[in-house]
Amino acid sequence: MKQYLLVRVRLTTYFWIFFIFFLLLATVSPSFNFDRAALTLFSVNSFLYGFYIAPILAAQKARIEELHRIVRAEANALFSIMLKFKKLPPKLRTELQSMLSYYVKAKLRFKKATAGEQQYEDLIGYCLKYKGPHQEVIDKTPDALIANQQNRTNFAMQMNNRIYTNEWQVLFILFSITLGFILVINVSDTLILDMVRALLCTGLTMLIFILIKLSTLTHKKANEMWIPLQKLRDTHFYRID
DSSP states (O other), X not given: OOOOHHHHSOHHHHHHHHHHHHHHHHHHSOXXXXXXXXXXXXXXXXXXXXXXXXXXHHHHHHHHHHHHHHHHHHHHHHHHXXXXXXXXXXHHHHHHHHHHHHHHHHHHHHOSTTTTHHHHHHHHHHHHHOOSTTHHHHHHHHHHHHHHHHHHHHHHHHHTOOOOHHHHHHHHHHHHHHHHHHHHBOOOSXXXXXXXXXXXXXXHHHHHHXXXXXXXXXXXXXXXXXXXXXXXXXXXXXXXX
């Protein structure tokens, strides 16, 4: 799956980029003395921003945890199927293992809900049509593959459980207003307070970028969910992490 450059950059790098940018902006931006009504508006907006973004962040973290569980469950299911193939003659076992490998490689390559669909159907179709020795082992394989279909369905549901466009719109509206207030509020003209303002703006922006990475599954924690399938592929189904 192709990833945009913006979501491939590490969060640590973004932190320093944003901090330097906002520090420069804080030193040159005009400042204003807000009356009580404006400060009240700022307080309400800040509360709404925190109130709105917190559950969305929690939901995306929970989504990644669930994806970890699903991918591990599927890796266990595939490993169990491969263990049953060890009873088969080398030629037949190699053929079935190759089909399983094509499926795993497709999932790891494209990393999307529909990845490996054709390879999975080909394996089920092969087992259903097979007539020959060791028929009892092959006959049990479609049942195991169909049982694993629940993992695949759950995986597809979680992959599509992203943040809606209207939610992003609300987030960016509240974020922009909060950021603007912090940058133009009148404080003592000192480097320390400018650094505090820059840190506040950086923290607010980092929350947005963390949310983007979680939603697009480019966060480090999201990338780790593929480790069980990678271990299967790299060890040719002899080990599972």
